[in-house]
Amino acid sequence: MSPASTDPSALSWYEASARQRVAALADPGSFREFLPPTARRTSPHLPLFDLPRAFDDGIVVGRATLDGKPVLVAAQEGRFMGGAFGEVHGAKLIGLLRAARDLKPAAVLILFDTGGVRLQEANAGETAIAEAMRAIAELRAAGVPVIGLIGGRAGAYGGGGLIAGTCSRLAVSEGGRISVSGPEVIETNKGAEEFDSRDRALVWRTMGGKHRRLIGGADAFADDTVAAFRAAALDLIARAPAFDLATLEAEQARLEARIARFGDCRDATEIWARLGVNDPEAVPAMTTAAFDETVARVEEAHHDAR
Amino acid sequence: MESLTFRHTTQKPLPGSVPSAITGVVASGNLEVLLERVLPPDACEVAIETPVTGYAAVWEAVVADFVARAQPGGLRISINDGGARPDTVSLRLRQGARLMEA
Amino acid sequence: MTDWRSEARLRDERLAAGRAHAEGKVVPAGAAIDLLEAILRPGDRVCLEGDNQKQADCLARALAACDPARVHDLHMVQSGIVLPEHLDVFETGIARRLDYSYSGPQGGRIAKMLYGGQIQLGAVHTYLELFARYFVDLTPNVALIAGVSADRDGNLYTGPNTEDTPTVVEATAFKNGVVVAQVNQIVDTVPRVDIPGDRIDFVVEADRPFYVEPLFTRDPAAMTETQVLMAMMAIKGIYAEYGITRLNHGIGFGTAAIELLLPTYGERLGLKGRIATHWALNPHPTLIPAIESGWVKQVHCFGSEVGMDRYIRARPDVFFTGADGSLRSNRAFCQTAGLYACDLFIGSTLQIDLMGHSSTVTRDRVAGFGGAPNMGSDPHGRRHPSDTWMKAGREAQTVGDPLLMRGRKLVVQLVETFGDKLVPTFVERLDAMELAKKTGLELAPVMVYADDVTHIVTEEGIANLLLCRDADEREQAIRGVAGYTEIGRGRDRAKVEELRSRGIVRRPEDLGIEPLDADRALLAAKSIKDLVHWSGGLYDPPAKFRNW
Numbered sequence: 037m038s039p040a041s042t043d044p045s046a047l048s049w050y051e052a053s054a055r056q057r058v059a060a061l062a063d064p065g066s067f068r069e070f071l072p073p074t075a076r077r078t079s080p081h082l083p084l085f086d087l088p089r090a091f092d093d094g095i096v097v098g099r100a101t102l103d104g105k106p107v108l109v110a111a112q113e114g115r116f117m118g119g120a121f122g123e124v125h126g127a128k129l130i131g132l133l134r135a136a137r138d139l140k141p142a143a144v145l146i147l148f149d150t151g152g153v154r155l156q157e158a159n160a161g162e163t164a165i166a167e168a169m170r171a172i173a174e175l176r177a178a179g180v181p182v183i184g185l186i187g188g189r190a191g192a193y194g195g196g197g198l199i200a201g202t203c204s205r206l207a208v209s210e211g212g213r214i215s216v217s218g219p220e221v222i223e224t225n226k227g228a229e230e231f232d233s234r235d236r237a238l239v240w241r242t243m244g245g246k247h248r249r250l251i252g253g254a255d256a257f258a259d260d261t262v263a264a265f266r267a268a269a270l271d272l273i274a275r276a277p278a279f280d281l282a283t284l285e286a287e288q289a290r291l292e293a294r295i296a297r298f299g300d301c302r303d304a305t306e307i308w309a310r311l312g313v314n315d316p317e318a319v320p321a322m323t324t325a326a327f328d329e330t331v332a333r334v335e336e337a338h339h340d341a342r
Numbered sequence: 343m344e345s346l347t348f349r350h351t352t353q354k355p356l357p358g359s360v361p362s363a364i365t366g367v368v369a370s371g372n373l374e375v376l377l378e379r380v381l382p383p384d385a386c387e388v389a390i391e392t393p394v395t396g397y398a399a400v401w402e403a404v405v406a407d408f409v410a411r412a413q414p415g416g417l418r419i420s421i422n423d424g425g426a427r428p429d430t431v432s433l434r435l436r437q438g439a440r441l442m443e444a
Numbered sequence: 445m446t447d448w449r450s451e452a453r454l455r456d457e458r459l460a461a462g463r464a465h466a467e468g469k470v471v472p473a474g475a476a477i478d479l480l481e482a483i484l485r486p487g488d489r490v491c492l493e494g495d496n497q498k499q500a501d502c503l504a505r506a507l508a509a510c511d512p513a514r515v516h517d518l519h520m521v522q523s524g525i526v527l528p529e530h531l532d533v534f535e536t537g538i539a540r541r542l543d544y545s546y547s548g549p550q551g552g553r554i555a556k557m558l559y560g561g562q563i564q565l566g567a568v569h570t571y572l573e574l575f576a577r578y579f580v581d582l583t584p585n586v587a588l589i590a591g592v593s594a595d596r597d598g599n600l601y602t603g604p605n606t607e608d609t610p611t612v613v614e615a616t617a618f619k620n621g622v623v624v625a626q627v628n629q630i631v632d633t634v635p636r637v638d639i640p641g642d643r644i645d646f647v648v649e650a651d652r653p654f655y656v657e658p659l660f661t662r663d664p665a666a667m668t669e670t671q672v673l674m675a676m677m678a679i680k681g682i683y684a685e686y687g688i689t690r691l692n693h694g695i696g697f698g699t700a701a702i703e704l705l706l707p708t709y710g711e712r713l714g715l716k717g718r719i720a721t722h723w724a725l726n727p728h729p730t731l732i733p734a735i736e737s738g739w740v741k742q743v744h745c746f747g748s749e750v751g752m753d754r755y756i757r758a759r760p761d762v763f764f765t766g767a768d769g770s771l772r773s774n775r776a777f778c779q780t781a782g783l784y785a786c787d788l789f790i791g792s793t794l795q796i797d798l799m800g801h802s803s804t805v806t807r808d809r810v811a812g813f814g815g816a817p818n819m820g821s822d823p824h825g826r827r828h829p830s831d832t833w834m835k836a837g838r839e840a841q842t843v844g845d846p847l848l849m850r851g852r853k854l855v856v857q858l859v860e861t862f863g864d865k866l867v868p869t870f871v872e873r874l875d876a877m878e879l880a881k882k883t884g885l886e887l888a889p890v891m892v893y894a895d896d897v898t899h900i901v902t903e904e905g906i907a908n909l910l911l912c913r914d915a916d917e918r919e920q921a922i923r924g925v926a927g928y929t930e931i932g933r934g935r936d937r938a939k940v941e942e943l944r945s946r947g948i949v950r951r952p953e954d955l956g957i958e959p960l961d962a963d964r965a966l967l968a969a970k971s972i973k974d975l976v977h978w979s980g981g982l983y984d985p986p987a988k989f990r991n992w
Contacts, residue, residue: 048970055364073374074362086343090374115369116367210973236988237990240990240991320990320992403928429904433962
C-alpha cells in the first residue's frame, strides 16, 4: 500500500497496517519509534519452527503527540501471525507501559489487533499478557489513562481481550471484535450448534463493535477511519474514569447485574431488545449516525464501570 | 527457511537522503522490505529470508531487474518473505525505493 | 403399419404409473422415490437439473435412493455435476452414461470415476452445446427440475434463478418426455408463470428449500494491488482503445476489480457512457457501484446471485424482470447473447501455453467448461458489425478487400503470472493434455483455444495477439507478459523489445500507468459493507461475507 496516495483522514482503520495507523493517528510527523525495524529485535523462537520473522515482531511502539499532548503508542500488526503475542512482541508492549510510569504521558494508546498468544511462544506470550495487565493497573493507579482502539481484522481476542478489559476506555468500530475465546475455539469445544463460526453475522452480533458498544463493553463507537479513531481517542482521554476501589466495586456489581439480566439470552438481539432497542434486527445494518442515536437511548452503554 | 543474498554494483546512488524505510507486512503472500542507506554509493545488497524454498533463480531475476531499473546504490535491503509472488516482491521493492527517495 | 406414437404411449404409461403416488400433479416429498421408480425406465436419458445456482437437490436425493434393481443404466444429460448425489448414482449403477458441462466442486471425484471406469463419458460440453444436443440427439426422457413455487396445476415459478429450466423443459415436454418439478412451496397462485403448467407433469413439494451457493460474490476486501493494476491496464489499454460497450465478464477477482474501477478510474479517464454499458452477466454485487453511478444501461443474466433480489427489483431499468418484479434469468439466451451480441469476453484461467491455449484443468480435476468457451470464442456465424468488432478485425487481417473482412470478437485472458502457492500460469504444455491421456478423452479440455484469444493481460503488461504475424511473434508476445515464470524468463529480450515498439507488448508505463499508483483506494468499494451502502441497503449479502 502506498501511503502517499492515501488520504490519512479517510484511511480505513481496518485496511491500514499498524504503521499506517500510528502515522495517521498521531500529529503529523510526531511519531518516534522505539526499537524500530532497523534494530532487528526479532523473535528468537520462530526460526525453530521454520517460520518467517518480522523486523518489529508484529508490534510498533513509540511516542508521539496527539493534539499537542505527549502520548505513548503501541500498535499490533494483525496480519503478522494474527497479531499474536510472542516474547519480543509482549516485551515491547510491557516496556512501553513501564516507561509510561516514569514519563507520565497524557495517555497510552494501545491499537489492538490480535488473536491472542502466539502458539509457538505460548509461555512467553501468556506471561506477557499477565505482566501487561499488571502494568496497566499500575499505570492507571498512577493516573495515566490507557485507551484501547479496536478495529483491525484480528480484533482483540484471547489475552488481547483480557488486556483490553483492563484499559481505562475502549473505542471500537463496527468491524472490530472483542472477546476472549474466538469463534473457531468456541465451535471446536462446544460444537457448531452452540456457535457456528462460519456464520459471520452471528460472530459480529456476538463479539462485534456494535454489540460491545451497546452493552457498555466499549465506551465509544468509531467509523472505520483513522480520523474517527483519533477523535474517539481524544474524547476518551478527556473522560477516563478514576481507578479506585469505588470504580472496581461498581464494575463488579455491574458484571453481576449483566449476568443476572442477560444470562438466559440465546442471541445478542435478545439482549438488545432488553436494553430497550426498538428494532434489534436492524442494528447490524445501521449507519453510524443511526447507531449513535440508538446508543444514546441505551442507559447501559454509558457507565464509568465497564 | 532459505536465506539468499544478492550483491550488485550500481551506476549511481539512489537519490534522496532518507536513512531507512520499511514497507509491506510479513503475511501470507506478502513480505516486508527494510531499506537502509548504509552501503557505499555504488553498492546494493539484497538479503532475503523466505519459507518457500527452491525459488532462488526467480529471486535473482526479480532483484536484478529491480536493481537495473531503480539503481538503488547505497542500499542494504532486507526482506522477510511470507511467500509473496514475484510481482508483489517487485512492487514492494519499488515502493521501498520511492520511500527512500522522498 | 408403422407405429408413429410409441413414444407418446410410453409417456402415457409413465404418467399412469406416476399418478399412483400423486394427488393430481402433487407428490409429497416422502413419495418422491416411489414416483421416480414408477416413471423411470432402465436406460432412460435423464436431466437432473443442476445449474450454477439452483439444484433439484430433493429429487437428486430421491434418485440416489432408488432401487438399482428397478432404476439402472440411466444416461444423465445435465449441465452441472455439482452435488455428491449427482455422482452417487454412478456408484450404485443407477446411472451409467454421462454428458455434461460443468462439475466445479465434484471435479476431483469425476476424474477418479472416469479413470476407474464407473462413468461412461459421452462428452464434456459448453452449455450451449449441451442445450443444442437436447434438441438433436440427447433429448431427455425424464427431466427432474427445480423451482421456487408451483400451483396445483403445475404452473411453475422458478424464482430469479430461472437458468436452464426453460430449455430443459422445452426439450423434454415437447418430445414425449415427463417433467417432474421440485418446489419449495405449493401455492394457490404463483407470482409469475415461468413454465406453464401443461408442461409440468408432477410437482414435488421439497422437504427443504433448494440450496443456492453465492458463486458470483467477490469480496472487495480480498482484492490485491496487483489486481487493481491489471484492471487499470484492461480499462485503459483495451476497453478504452476498442470502445467496448457490449461485454461479458468472468467471475474472478480480476474482472470484479474492473467492475469496481469503472466509477473511479474509468470516470477519471472520461469513459462513462463510452464503455461497459450493455452486459451479459450474472448480477455481480461488484457491479453495483457502476450501476449506481450511471455506467450501466442494461444487464441480461444467466442466473441470479444470492442477496441481490431486492436490489434487482428496485432497478428494473437495468435488469430483465417479470411482472412480479423479480429477475428473469435464462442461461441459454444469455449464453447466446454473450456469444453473438457481446464484443468482448474477459476472464481468467489457470494455465496458458506458448500458443495461447488455455485451460482450467489441473492434473486431477475435470472441472468442465460451463459457458466460458461460448463467451470466449469468436463466433463465425456473426454478421453484424460494430466499431469494436471491426477494429479488432482490421488488426487481425491486413490483406484483402475490406468489404470481405470479418470482424473479431475480443477474447481477453486476465491472469496473474503466478497463481496460488506460486504455481506458474504460463506453461510449456497444458495439464489438460495429460489428463486427456489419462482418462481417455479424445480431446484435451481446452477452455479457450489459441485462435480465439486476442489479448493476454498480466501484471507485466498486455500482449495483443491479433497483431502477431507468425507463431514466433506470438510465442514471444506471450513470454513477454509471462513475468518471472520459467516461460517469461525464457523470453528473447530483444524480440520482446521489438514487439513492444510495435505495440504488441505494452508495459504499464507504455499505457501511462505507474504501478505504484495501483492502490486499493481506487476501488469504488473496499468491502462488502461498502457494496451494501452503494446499494442503499438493498443488497443483502449472505452471512459468510459479512463482518458486521
